[in-house]
Amino acid sequence: MIVTTGMKPTDEETAQAKALARELGGRYVPRGNATLASFMRRYDSKQVLVTGPDGLRLHTADGDQPLRYHPGMALVRVKRLREGARDPLVEISGVRPGDSILDCTAGLAGDSFVFSFAAGPAGRVVALESEPVLHAIVREGLRTYRTGMVDADAALRRIELIRADHAEYLSSLPKNSVDIVYFDPMFRIPVYESSSMEPLRGVANPAPLSHEAVREARRVARRVVVLKENRDSGEFERLGFTWVKPKKTSAVAYGVIRVEHH
Known part of the structure; x- marks a missing residue:
């Protein structure tokens, strides 16, 4: 390169x-x-x-x-949260101020941005990206991008972006060490109307989510493991997530695993 x-x-x-x-x-x-x-x-x-x-x-x-860094629709979602609106990911994950979140598949870190804003200054978001070039682009973007809103900029700066394979990173963590573990892998069935994702698809890790990674996520999470995928992909059933019905017009859906540790 x-x-x-x-x-x-x-x-x-x-x-x-x-x-x-x-x-x-x-x-x-x-x-x-x-x-x-x-x-x-x-x-x-x-x-x-x-x-x-x-x-x-x-x-x-x-x-x-x-391909360049941009928060995309996450910026619109954060603006809506600032105005008191609801966000599907915030509601489904149950994220609260002060929570710790591990985003295992950062990509452009849009959902990390939403999590960071929702968790607030007392929260912590660690975002993992395995691909070196994408990691570098997003790292610089999180450091320098300006939204025009002080609290939103602060949420971007709080995200801890780490270059790592999520399966290896999860296995290194203690049991019950984060509140929420989140997966948003490259969709098995692309959502083609999301044109902003096309430059990302060429450099992101295309590997499907593994059963081993989900098992480790269940061990590490204190409350919930969340998966974002195309509703028609079959990944929720394959990996044991409870499917959350999306809006009728959306191809994007979420699956959850509620964690109970004894």
Whole structure:
């Protein structure tokens, strides 16, 4: 993978590009006036990661849109929560101020954002992302993205993003150590009307959720394990979650496992 900058980089953006190349095992190439397509041809690379004033952008040879950090619909959901509205994930998970949440499949960390806002300053959200490039993009986004709302920005900054495989991380945790464990793997059946997810699909971990990970989640969770999936995927039945009926118009559904430790 090639790492570069915009055409008129600051010293900070150049230093960031060099550091990211070292972190990701890529190659830093000064931008000059070259196009990103020419970089891909010249260096036989299918990915170019670009630093810039608006954050990191990942351009791919087969992608129309670059992948960059954005909170997407999570920002709309947080705005609604600020106004006292209800949110399906908040209601289904039962998240309360001060809770600890482990998001095992962060992606762009949209649901982590919602959890962090709902859990408040006394809460804790740890979000796991296994894929190095996606981890780097989201890490920088959580650090720098501005929503225009002080409390929402604070919720983003509180998210602890860790590069880790969720199965390994879960196995390292003590029993009953977090209130909520959450899974939102790449859907087995994509929701194609969610066009903002297409750039993510090319770099996210495509592996299905395992029975072992769910068993570990049940051990670690104090109250509930939650799975988000396409309602027609069959994953809720396969993994032993109780399916929560979605709105008739939504392909997205949740499954829950209520945990009782003795």
